[in-house]
Amino acid sequence: MPELPEVETVVRQLAETLPGHRIRGVDVIHADILKEPPDSFRGALLGSSIDSVGRRGKNIVITLSDSHCLVVNLGMTGKLLFAPPLPVPGARPDEEEPSHLALIFALEPQASLLYADTRRFGCLRRFTSAEWQRESARLGPEPLDQGLTSEDLRQRMAPSRSPIRSWLLDQTKIAGVGNIYASEALFRAGIHPKRPAQSLGPRESASLLGGVRDVLSDAILARGTTLRDYRTATGDRGGFGPSLQAYGREGAPCPRCSTHIERIVFANRSAFFCPSCQLNP
DNA sequence: AGTGTATCCTGCAGGC
DNA sequence: TGCCTGCAGGATACAC
Numbered sequence: 422m423p424e425l426p427e428v429e430t431v432v433r434q435l436a437e438t439l440p441g442h443r444i445r446g447v448d449v450i451h452a453d454i455l456k457e458p459p460d461s462f463r464g465a466l467l468g469s470s471i472d473s474v475g476r477r478g479k480n481i482v483i484t485l486s487d488s489h490c491l492v493v494n495l496g497m498t499g500k501l502l503f504a505p506p507l508p509v510p511g512a513r514p515d516e517e518e519p520s521h522l523a524l525i526f527a528l529e530p531q532a533s534l535l536y537a538d539t540r541r542f543g544c545l546r547r548f549t550s551a552e553w554q555r556e557s558a559r560l561g562p563e564p565l566d567q568g569l570t571s572e573d574l575r576q577r578m579a580p581s582r583s584p585i586r587s588w589l590l591d592q593t594k595i596a597g598v599g600n601i602y603a604s605e606a607l608f609r610a611g612i613h614p615k616r617p618a619q620s621l622g623p624r625e626s627a628s629l630l631g632g633v634r635d636v637l638s639d640a641i642l643a644r645g646t647t648l649r650d651y652r653t654a655t656g657d658r659g660g661f662g663p664s665l666q667a668y669g670r671e672g673a674p675c676p677r678c679s680t681h682i683e684r685i686v687f688a689n690r691s692a693f694f695c696p697s698c699q700l701n702p
Numbered sequence: 703a704g705t706g707t708a709t710c711c712t713g714c715a716g717g718c
Numbered sequence: 719t720g721c722c723t724g725c726a727g728g729a730t731a732c733a734c
Binding site: 708709710 | 720721722724725726728729730731732733734
């Protein structure tokens with residue numbers, strides 16, 4: 422579910438509230454979202470203080486004061502919710518309790534951080550700073566990093582005959598793009614999703630990087646896309662859904678030329694495109 | 703180096 | 719109403 426804009430939204434919210442809190446309780450409800458036994462996870466985190474909250478690709482990186490970090494990947498349906506202390510203890514007005522709670526952190530000063538995940542494809546992993554550096558190095562560059570040029574992108578695409586949509590979804594090639602924004606970026610760039618990555622020339626690389634950056638930036642401003650499950654750290658829905666131009670719009674008119682948007686499936690996932698704006702070679 | 707398939711898991715929409 | 723199938727923002731492991 423959550424791609425870069427959704428994760429960035431959650432990270433920005435948590436960065437304002439979490440730092441300075443200390444973990445004083447860890448309640449593991451569904452152990453299968455951890456990569457280690459619940460007891461060792463709990464034992465390692467109890468007493469840790471939160472220094473900062475950042476993002477790498479689709480990962481939420483919570484840096485702890487003991488040179489460790491907690492890395493959260495939301496999978497398809499994960500939610501990381503910050504629950505501030507209730508004004509009146511016991512009273513929970515409109516806010517419904519999140520369903521499918523998998524883990525609860527009790528924090529000091531009084532607050533809690535909830536992890537809920539319907540399908541439990543998400544995971545929470547602990548790393549030392551050095552371990553995380555190594556993990557992070559496996560991921561491709563950040564698309565919004567201004568140091569990344571379209572020429573860098575072209576060189577990374579050059580060895581790959583993989584369809585560009587699949588290439589964009591590969592987190593080791595470029596970090597943070599998922600299925601929604603892959604379709605959207607390719608639509609904006611006018612590139613067919615099945616074009617081999619290595620077939621994109623300099624001009625197309627530039628349009629693609631532009632398309633990726635524009636759609637991710639626009640989606641961040643709207644606080645992400647909620648199709649169904651995604652919620653921000655405050656439990657709100659993202660507002661980018663109505664701005665989607667291709668994804669999920671099979672049969673609807675292309676916003677540029679009115680041709681019907683088509684859906685094709687490859688590598689087991691849907692891709693949406695305009696057959697007239699995004700020509701197949 | 704690719705692709706297709708399966709896996710983890712739950713919920714929902716649509717067809718009958 | 720109930721049952722079935724297919725589909726879903728991700729990541730990974732497998733055989734070919």
